Amino acid sequence: MRNLLAEILELQLEWDSANTPAMERRGVVVRKELPAELSRISGNLQHAMGPLISDLHFEGRDGTGRKTAIPWARFFSASRSPSAQNGWYCVYLFRSDGSGVYLALAHGSTSFLNGMFVPRADGQLADLLTWARTTLGDALLRDPRVQSKIDLGEGPGKLAKPYEKSTVAGIWYPADNLPDEAQLTADAVMFAGLLGQLYGAQDQRRMPGEIAPEIIEAVEAVDEIAKPLMGRSRAGQGRGLSGPERQAVERRAMELAKSILEREGFTVEDHSATASYDFLASKNGCKTVVEVKGTTGGLGAIMLTANEVTLHQSGTINNALFVVHSIDLDRHGPQPIASGGTVHRLQPWRLNPDQLKPMAFEYALLAE
Known part of the structure; x- marks a missing residue:
């Protein structure tokens, strides 16, 4: 790998936007030889990222048509980062x-909004980087070479600043003092471990602005039924929840909600299997209908059925909503185990029609 990095840096001195012989050679090294060399250590990288990451990929780019001043090569999870414009990844960025x-x-x-990818605002990127650094914590401090900011210079083109704004951390390799193969491999493995941690947190939908997995799955289910030729929604980046995982999350949410109600002196009956609510909580002759929602994501949108909306909009019942968010999900054993979680409680719960968003409609065709 060291020789390939050195060759690309030498070719950078001959940069041209046209496909000159030097740029043609640079393209071969960036797009083919360097990704192939990284794939040789895929086993080490895969192990560092963890057993849940099974789609490790490698790619390099140096511009389509006109050659870019900052070529790159990256390794990533194909499902979590389908392109360099979306998702987390590790990347080699060459100064111009x-x-x-x-x-x-x-x-x-970029981010997924209204069915398409749109540029992220600087504030959104800043929130993502803050989240990543908080998630990784001390792991970023173990090697003094790891920098929180990178400097790609003021070379030609407009790519340097976007790359700098979207980078959590980096290690600088000067052209005149490149590390040996062992160190380069060790650094790649270290960064693969950091990437795996972010993917794990991302799979639990903890990132700022992330759509909860329940919402994504509902959108995809509606799309699959209404537009079967369309394929799966592009919103579903990353790993969704399986049936057993959803059940584990829901059970954890209900356990926490029930324990809180019982500590407050309520008698709690579970009606989740037969009614349009989860608990009937009784205290001093007063009955309260309780809805419970659980998610591995942060506090945000929740899924409601038509019957749930009708019930809680009626205004004729005492009601409450418990949303248990940020639930931890352990997928390593034979059965998923949910733990943790933060409770958000609304009691009484008054549904605001302005906060309801229809995701699908039934259209009745009348005989003429």
Whole structure:
């Protein structure tokens, strides 16, 4: 790998937007030889990322048509980062002046909104980086070479600043002092471990602005039924929840809600299997209908059935809503285990029609 990095940096000194012989050679090294070399250590990288990451991929780009001043090569989970514009990945970023290359942990600069990918605002990127650094914590401090910011210079083109704004951390390799093969491999493995931690947190839908898995699955189910030729929704980046995982999350949410109600002196009956609510809580002759929602994501949107909306909009019942968010999910054993969680409680719960968003409609065709 060391020789390939050195060759790309030498070719950077001959950068041209046209496909000159030097740029043609650079393209071969960036797009083919460097990803192939990284794939040789895929076993080490895979082990560092963890057993849940089974789709490790490698790719390099140096511009389509006109050659970019900052070529790159990355390794990533194909489902969690389908393109360099979306998701977390590890990437080698070459300075345009050929003075060195960064190994960086970065995020794509777009987000999924209203069915398409759109550029993220600077504030959104800043929130993502803050979340990532908080999630990784001390892991970013173990190696003094790891920097929280990178500097790709003021070279030609407009790519340097977006790359800098979307990078969590990086290690700088100067052209005149590149590490040996062993160190380069060790650094790649270290960054793969960091990437695996972010993927694990991402799979639990903990990132700022992340759509809860329940919402994504509902959208995909509706799309699959209404538009079977359309394929799965692009919103579903990352790993969704299986049936057993959803059940574990829901059970954990109900356990926490029930324990709180019982501590407050309520008698709690479980009606989740037969009614449009989960608990009937009784205290001093007063009955309260309780809805419970659990999610591995943060506090955000929740799924409600038509019957649940009708019931809680009636205004004729005492009601409450418990949303248990940020539930931890352990998938390593034969059965998923849910733990933790933060309770958000609304009692009484008054549904605001402005906060309801229809996801599908039934259209009745009348005989003429």
